[in-house]
Amino acid sequence: MPTVSMTVNGKEVSAEVETRTLLVQFLRDHIGLTGTHVGCDTSQCGACVVHVDGKALKSCTRLAVQCEGASVTTIEGLAANGALHPMQQAFHENHGLQCGFCTPGMIMSAVDMVERLGNKLDEKTIRQELEGNICRCTGYHNIVKSIAAGAEAMK
Amino acid sequence: MQVKPSGTLDEYLAPVTIEEAARALADGRASVLAGGTDLMLQAANGRTPYRGRLVNIRRIAELRGAAITGGRVRIGALTTVTDILNHAELAKAVPVLRQTADKFASNQIRNMATIGGNICNASPAGDMIIPLLALEAEVELASWDGAKIRTREVALEKFFTGPGRTVMERGELLTAVSFAVPEAGHRVRFAKSGPRPALEISTVSAAFAATCKDGVTTNVRIVLGAVAPTPIRARSAEALMEGAECSGDLAARAAKAAAGEISPIDDVRASAWYRTHLTEVFVRRLIEDVCHG
Numbered sequence: 001m002p003t004v005s006m007t008v009n010g011k012e013v014s015a016e017v018e019t020r021t022l023l024v025q026f027l028r029d030h031i032g033l034t035g036t037h038v039g040c041d042t043s044q045c046g047a048c049v050v051h052v053d054g055k056a057l058k059s060c061t062r063l064a065v066q067c068e069g070a071s072v073t074t075i076e077g078l079a080a081n082g083a084l085h086p087m088q089q090a091f092h093e094n095h096g097l098q099c100g101f102c103t104p105g106m107i108m109s110a111v112d113m114v115e116r117l118g119n120k121l122d123e124k125t126i127r128q129e130l131e132g133n134i135c136r137c138t139g140y141h142n143i144v145k146s147i148a149a150g151a152e153a154m155k
Numbered sequence: 156m157q158v159k160p161s162g163t164l165d166e167y168l169a170p171v172t173i174e175e176a177a178r179a180l181a182d183g184r185a186s187v188l189a190g191g192t193d194l195m196l197q198a199a200n201g202r203t204p205y206r207g208r209l210v211n212i213r214r215i216a217e218l219r220g221a222a223i224t225g226g227r228v229r230i231g232a233l234t235t236v237t238d239i240l241n242h243a244e245l246a247k248a249v250p251v252l253r254q255t256a257d258k259f260a261s262n263q264i265r266n267m268a269t270i271g272g273n274i275c276n277a278s279p280a281g282d283m284i285i286p287l288l289a290l291e292a293e294v295e296l297a298s299w300d301g302a303k304i305r306t307r308e309v310a311l312e313k314f315f316t317g318p319g320r321t322v323m324e325r326g327e328l329l330t331a332v333s334f335a336v337p338e339a340g341h342r343v344r345f346a347k348s349g350p351r352p353a354l355e356i357s358t359v360s361a362a363f364a365a366t367c368k369d370g371v372t373t374n375v376r377i378v379l380g381a382v383a384p385t386p387i388r389a390r391s392a393e394a395l396m397e398g399a400e401c402s403g404d405l406a407a408r409a410a411k412a413a414a415g416e417i418s419p420i421d422d423v424r425a426s427a428w429y430r431t432h433l434t435e436v437f438v439r440r441l442i443e444d445v446c447h448g
Contacts, residue, residue, distance in 0.1 A: 002167050018164075019164045019166075019209055020198075022195070041199070042196055043195075043196070043263075043264060044354060046263065055237075056262060056263045057264075057266050057267050058263045060195075061191055061192050061264075061267070062191055062195070063188070063191065063195075063211075065167055065169075065211070066191065068169070109263070131261045131262070131353030131354055132261025132263045132353070
């Protein structure tokens with residue numbers, strides 16, 4: 001079995017994995033970071049979105065071995081020193097979640113959105129950019145509000 | 156949640172040069188991994204079982220990036236759809252590629268999916284393939300002949316033989332796609348349809364290319380996706396328009412001719428009847444957009 005090493009949320013991690021191990025399985029089952037969810041397992045729903053070398057991607061369609069040497073950020077890597085990340089805080093304040101299953105992916109996509117497009121995000125842009133994330137509670141209204149507020153707060 | 160992919164996977168290689176990759180593929184017992192957005196799903200559902208050895212070509216730097224030299228655009232196989240979306244020079248020379256990339260899946264998938272993978276997956280609904288056919292692109296294939304790299308070029312139109320099937324031999328690697336920069340005034344447009352605007356496998360996709368000068372249409376190319384076993388050129392519709400006066404009911408007649416050239420199927424995404432209807436509407440709108448827009 002190949003050994004894979006990467007940086008996850010700033011920490012070096014290394015493990016022996018089967019080649020077919022997906023990045024999301026590696027994160028959840030090998031290093032115990034269960035904040036990244038698996039919804040559809042077919043890269044449609046976006047519950048598994050993480051950042052790899054600064055780009056948002058769906059960790060259910062990427063092998064762990066592909067991330068050899070990469071820097072990965074998961075939902076657990078956003079809060080610093082016990083304080084929520086501004087985007088997490090915005091979801092909290094704006095009730096940007098109902099059942100919460102899609103939330104880690106929503107927040108990871110939202111942070112990526114701000115990093116690419118800046119802090120002033122209008123509703124149309126946010127809705128367009130959320131094309132890769134599905135909320136089955138259909139709680140989009142508050143998710144959009146949360147992202148707009150979180151984007152402002154990330155200044 | 157652990158889906159066991161089909162096939163066996165007992166060796167993993169991540170070559171950094173084309174030669175290393177070609178050698179690793181030479182015995183035909185390897186699966187090529189680029190972005191993985193199709194391969195992962197197809198290995199999981201059994202459509203494309205792993206062949207024992209997985210060759211991750213993503214670390215071959217020379218396969219990534221697009222350049223325009225000597226009037227020709229060359230896009231490396233590993234260029235991602237996001238790379239295409241963000242490539243200013245490419246967007247200026249060939250706006251249809253950015254237009255298509257923008258309608259491709261979602262941001263997180265565009266970040267991973269490569270142009271070479273979209274071509275090799277050979278889906279009749281592969282979005283990037285449609286404008287590339289309208290640009291009369293060709294693909295470059297490389298393989299290891301036991302002593303050196305052997306390369307050949309294949310016209311994209313001759314590349315596909317059926318859904319998921321191509322003329323590529325086992326052991327061959329698609330390294331790039333290239334085409335001539337469209338001459339001034341030659342306009343290319345893309346359209347696709349699905350039940351939702353994002354993250355959709357096209358129900359029907361189409362590209363139209365033509366030069367409309369002094370009211371006359373020349374250099375006409377009509378490409379249709381998801382309406383036949385492979386993406387197709389609608390040759391009789393093209394012939395009807397070539398050199399014709401671009402007025403009156405030409406768009407409507409060409410659209411009707413194009414809809415007569417397809418062999419759509421009924422499936423979960425749409426009925427054959429609806430695909431035929433969409434084809435006619437799309438082609439007519441694209442012609443009107445290019446010739447009168």
